Amino acid sequence: MAELTVPELDALGAFELALATVDTAAALQVVEGLLANGVPPVVVLTDVVATAQRNVGARWQRGDWTVAEEHAATAVAVAATEAVARHVRQLPVTRGKALVACAEREWHALPAMIIDCALRADGWDTTLLGASTPPLRLGQYLQDLGPDALAVSCSMLGALPTTRRFIEASTTAGIPIVVGGAAFGPDDVRARALGATAWAADAPSAVQAARELPTVVQMAEPLPADATAEQATLELSHRELAGRLQAVWEVDPAVDIAEDAINQTLHAVWAALLTGDVRPIPQTAQWIADLLSARDADPRHAVTLGQHLCTELRDYPLSHTLLSTSWPAAVGI
Amino acid sequence: MTSGGTIPDDVRNPLLADSAAVRAEIVDEVGLAMTGSLNLRRCVLQLLTGVKPDIADWAVVVWVNPRTGGLTLWGGDDPSATAKTSRRSIAGQALERVLVTGHTELLHVALEDPASDALATMIPNAGLREQAAALRPVDVLGLGLTARGVTLGALVMVRGQGRGFSEQDVAVGEQLAARASLALDSARLYEQTSRVAAALKESLVPPELPAIPGLDIAARYRPAIEHLDIGGDFYDVFTSGDEWLAVLGDVCGKGVDAAVLTGRARQSIRTAAHFEREPGALLAAFNTVFSQDTSNRFITLVCLRMRPAADGSSAEVDIAVAGHAGPVLVRADGRTEQLPIEGTVAGVVPRVDYPTTTVRLEQGDALLVFTDGVEEARGESGFYGTDRLIRLLREYAGAGADAMCGAVEQDVVEHLDGRAHDDIAVLAISCGGTLGWQS
Structure with missing residues (x-):
């Protein structure tokens, strides 16, 4: 990310x-002011909208904001991004067609909007599909538009399985796919494991990656059969597993994070199974410990959640091994 | 790699391509890859990138526009390049023979003159001819792309110096052309149908919402058949005179048939609104027209007339309902209730009176209207229900129309947990935007 100039910092x-x-x-006034002063749209999106939005998420994580407050603030960021979109739509189209989508179960529509806007600013003729796009709808758009590129944003670990479906849909039609978002972590390991054509850390690198995509790609290789089979079984029994964990986890219900924490924990196991990257598991443990601390609860409950899950997953050999080796026995605060 | 980039692919060993068995395998690979796409342009790209470098060093696909007879030339050095030319430009040329008969033509290029007749008679574009000549080719091969009895175009391939097409190579090329033609023809048929569908769909997808001074407005729509983008629910927001009207409705049925009816309903309401803007009277007029028009279809509707104060401090909203759930009123302080407004479903009885109820919104208050796809969404624990909706919306008091609609959409879809559902439409208006909600 470029250094912020003083007017941008004020902005x-x-x-x-x-x-x-x-x-x-x-x-809207801030965003339109920057654009009017000639600040490039992608800089406005990355250094102002996306940066501020990260803090919105952090405020929920610290327990400062309710989910509704987080959503209300996000809706303002969405409105601001739409203003940037109106601005960039006046620029000429100089590249091919790009389709931008959120995986199914991905409800964070803003990152995809930002990528859509950044690609449009770079001359792509973009089509944006909204939050949580079902694979059938994506397939329909891939065939109807025949885009030169597909960009998929995925912030939730639980949306990685459908992101893989999107990769299959796209590459089966020979269409290159660039992926990004928090669920992929800080490097291309998970993107590569899932068979994506390219990975991008942020909007500017998504723009760069899209420019360098090949015209046609080959169908993505199948994922390891035992891991995908186990992930699919976990997905099918998700509600049941989550319910059982909710019943045994000792955290005070008033803290009101159990559902998020348990979902995230199971989703981290899905992610590790599909990508072979175990990092989501200890990171989720730390994330839960932070949530607990921020709400004046005992962070060591994060450790016991892992132990409960380990017990519940005794019949899932790969997951059991992943958890028993990667879920921390203690969490640093 | 620190911030992103293309993930490298394994490179195919070029030495392998010398064996005929491997070339046959490539024919299979290219054929399979092409069947993965129903988009004509993508399909052509699969073919053009698939033939290089094993089957040809350079290739163009010539495609005939059946309506005009004009030719599109895809590929060359850059597989994504396109050029156009007229049918007249190839009169009497070898390419025309391939296009008319579908038969293969293998022409030898005179070595001393690479821009010779052979290239000229097969490649009807000067720039492309130069590209091909630069390879100093020995042969140029023209193959008909014939599927289901029609020659749709031609595949023209060139190989560089010293790599002429053997008899076996021509046979492989013909196999490839036959496989490719079927895939291309399927894509052509799909594209034709999808173009018709897209043109019709254009008028039936939910409209973009206007910006209304003093009001914040948002909506979400998830059709039962999600990939269609259209269904039996609809909403519309428009201005008539100096007033704003919003309608949200649900035609009985799902899918394309229902969507066609929503298009007519929307038009009828817009037309009626030229003469009658009081919601009760508007619904009465609409009902009369609609019940005469369609003997066996009915429709539920909620209609709002919005009169916001210019400064966004308050708004008067007149509401009438035809067989539809009443709106949920969410006060900025969290008081949330479903308004007990009722009226007969439209399209059944020719003359119905609809009462109009007026509510006053203060800054931060919101109204949310929704179709039965919301309360009747069936999850593991049963129907989603209005009570759950009201509990959810209470938390979103003052959060603004977009946050409210987004929350309802997400909560309902998560409740469904992948189960089939009816069309789901939600529309919210909030007074004065969200200004000053939080300290």
Whole structure:
């Protein structure tokens, strides 16, 4: 990311205030002011909108905001991104067609909107599908549009299985696919394991990656059969497993994070199974410990959640091994 | 790799391509890859990238437009390049013979003159001819692309110096052309149908919402057949005179048939609104027209007339309902209730009176209207239900129309957990946007 200039820093502050006060008019004013001053759209998106949005997520994580407050602030960021989109749609189309989508179960629509906007600013003729796109709908658009590129945003580990479906749909039609988002972590390991054509850490690198995509790609290789079979079984029994964990985990229900924590834990196991990358498991343990600490609960409950899950997953050999070797026995605060 | 980039692929060993068995395998590979796409252009790209480098060093696909007879030339050095030319430009040329008869033509290029007759008679574009000549080819091979009894185009291939097409190579090329033609023809048929569908769909997808001064407005739509993008639910927001109207409705049925009816309903309401903007009277007029028009179809509707104060501090909303769930009123302070407004479903009885109820929204208050796909969404624990909707919306008091609609959509879809559902439509209006909601 480029160093922020002074007006951009001021803008970031003003934009964050607009999100915190849910003041759409003020947020639009900041974004439109920057664009009018010639700040490139992708810089506005990356250094102002996306940066501020990360803090929105952090405020929920720290327990400062409810989910509704987080969503209200996000809606303001969405409105601001739409303003940037209106601006970039006036620029000429100089490249091919790009389809931008969120995997099914991915409800964070903003990152995909930002990527859509950044690609449009770079001259792509983009089509944006909204939050949680079912694979059938994606397939329909792939055939109807015949895009030169597909970009998929995935922030939730639980959406990685359908992201893999998207990779299959795209590469079966020979269409290259660039993926990105928090669920992929800080490098291309998971993207590569799932068979994506390219991985991007942020909007500018997504723009760069899209420029370098090959015209036609080969069908993605199948994933290891035992791991995918076990992940599919876990997915089928997800509600039941989550219910059992909820019943045994000792965290005070008033803390109100059990559902998120348990879902995330199971999803981390899915991710590790599909990608062979175990990092989501200890990271999820740490994330839960942070949530607990921020809400004045005992962070060591994160450790016991792993132990409960290990017991529940005794009939899932790969997952059991993953958990018993990667879920931390103690969490640093 | 620190911030992203293309993940490298294994490179095919070029030495392998010398064996005829391997070439036959490539024919299978290219054929399979092409059947993965129903998009004509993508299909052509699969073919053009698949033939290089094993079967040809350079290739173009010539495609005939059946309506105009004009030719599109795809490929060359860059597989994604396109050029156009007229049918007249190939009169009497070898390419025309291939296109008319579907028969293979193998022409030898005179070594001393690479831009010779052979290239000229097969490649009707100067730039492409130069590209081919630069390879100093010995032969140029023209193959008909014939599927289901029609020659749709031609595949023209060139190989560089010293790599002429043997008899066996021509046979492999013909096999490839036969496989490719079927895939291309399927893609052509699909594209034709999908173009018709897209043109019709255009008028039936939910409209973009207008910006209304003093009001914040948002919507979500998930059709039962999600990949169709259209269904039996609809909404519309428009201005008539100096007032704003919003309607949300549900035609009985799902899919394309229902969607066609929503298009007519939307048009009828817009037309009726020129003469009648009071929601009760508007629904009465619509009902009369609609019940005459369609003997056996009915429709549920909720209609809102919105009169916001210019500064966004308040808004008067008049509401009438035809056989539809009443709106949920979410006050900025969290008080949430479903308004007990009722009226007869439209399209059944020719003359019905609809009462109009008025509510006053203060800054941060919101109204949410929804179709029965919301409350009747069936999850593991039963129907989603209105109570759950009201509990959810209470948490979103003052959060703004978009956050509310997004929350309802996500909660309902998560409740469904992958189960089939009816069309789901949600529309929210919030007074004065969200200004000043939080400290």
